[in-house]
Amino acid sequence: MMLLETPGLAEAMAKYMTPVVFDKAFQQYIDNAKPELKAAAKRLGDSSNTYCRAVKTQLAATSGWLWKRGDAESVLEDVYYRQMLCVESIRRLAGLSGHMNFEDAMNHLRNAVLDENKVPTEFLVKKYPALQHFFELISKPTLSRNDVKILGEIIEQQDKVIREVFFDMGQAWQLGAMREIFGEVWPKMVAESIDLYNAFPPDSARADIKSFKAIGRGKIEEFSRTLVSKQIIALWRTRTHTESPDEWSRKYALPSECVLVVDDAKSAVDAVADPGSASAERLQLVLKNLEKDGAFVDENKAGEFFLKRVLPARYQKMGFSVSELSEWLLKKLGSAPGRWLNDVRLQEAVEAFVKQGYDTHARRQAAEKVNMLSDAEAKKLLLTLIDQIPDVGLTVLE
Structure with a gap:
């Protein structure tokens, strides 16, 4: 009524109530109502007041927020825990810098724990029971305000464990866990162990132990075959100065098995030429035979063997x-x-x-x-x- 009866008041208020003025006033309200929110935003490098936009977006989606101070304060509390404290903890764990919103932080955490990590969470919970709720929370598609608060508290309490298990660039804990799960068949060399670990599928962390071991045995068999195959081929190249048995045969016009003085030379040559067709055990035996002194002869001796044979x-x-x-x-x-x-x-x-x-x-x-x-x-x-x-x-x- 006053607005209508007072001449010029409407025009004056219209000039004052601009988006810029409203945003400034809104920021002042947030900073006064929840000063720790601004402090956390500053620590996270939020120089464009993203935290204010986050609050505004959430308030706009909340029915009746203009009329209830309690609702507004509840939203501020939610943004504080969700956008700031939890994000800050995740960023610190991952050793990241720069501004990061809650969704990006959670995606980074889930990726490190459930995708890049290949050790099943079932195994991890047996080692660290306190992580059970942690895995349950990050597996949820969406988190409530209370979920976010609890997640932040777990991260704070289990900071050392989570950092060591999921954010160690050397993957020492994961490699040790794999060695414990698979025993002697797991490679002892660190480089080989890392290569095999990285060969496991991204969803390995979600698998149960029984399924994981079944998948693992296949991966280990495949990795072992590939590794020994490379060693056999490298040995052939070093001793014969050719890339393959076929190249040696064409170069010297002789069957390539004549260059070998080993049991079942034909089978050994086949394993060198096509390692994928041989089992890991067979390849190991071939490698053992080829590494023996005198296993390879020169082309002249190979020619003599050929004449005597035919x-x-x-x-x-x-x-x-x-x-x-x-x-x-x-x-x-x-x-x-x-x-x-x-x-x-x-x-x-x-x-x-x-x-x-x-x-x-x-x-x-x-x-x-x-x-x-x-x-x-x-x-x-x-x-x-x-x-x-x-x-x-x-x-x-x-």
Whole structure:
């Protein structure tokens, strides 16, 4: 009524009640009603009065706040705990700086505890029972005013434990927990332990112990296979100066297993060429064999092994060279020497090689030697051949 009856009062009040003036007055009210809110905001680096906007937003969503001082004070209390004290505790735990709102702080906390941490909360609660309620609270999609207050109190009380378990860059506690859960199969080397730990899925913390162990055994098997595979391949490269068995075979025109002096060399070569097809136990055995002294030979010795393996003993006296045989087999069996020993055509190809070698080299030498024999010596030689080679005897009987 006074507003209508007093000339110019409405215009004067309209000029005064601007957003800028209202915001300043509102901030003065908040700072007077809850001075610790401003102090906490300052510690958190809130230079743009974000805390005032947070209060205004929450007040606007609260029915009847203009008429009840108690409602306004309740909202201030809520923002103080939610936006300030809890955020401040989380920021301190994580070693972060700069302004952070409550949602960002909670997301950071949940990520550290439930995603980056791979140790099940079930295991953690057995170690630290006081964290049970902590896990329950951060697992909630939304938190009440009382939840936030309790969470802040838990963080304050369990600061040392939470920091050590979830915010240690070296992950010492988690690695120790994994070693306790999985025992001797867990890697002892720190670097390997970290790599395996990081290979676990992000939701591991939410799994029950039984399921976690089942997942873990598979991860450990896979990691062990990968680790040993890398060691085997590195050893092959160091000893042979080639990237793979196939490259070695093509380089020297020999089956790659001839470079190895180990039990079941073919299986060892297969494990080097395709480690994913072998079990972790098999790879461990291969690595153990390849690490032995004398397990690898040079290409010359490998060539000798190849000749002895494919040429019958009596033909080896004819003086065939490795290069001659390899060149022949490249033409007859193809340009993949690694497959020669398993090629069904190998024996036929070797016999053809021996025959052409005999025709070009040995036949004339044999004839010249026979011509130099006396009749008695020639007869004795013929009888020996009849005794040792059935085809000679059958030829005499024709």
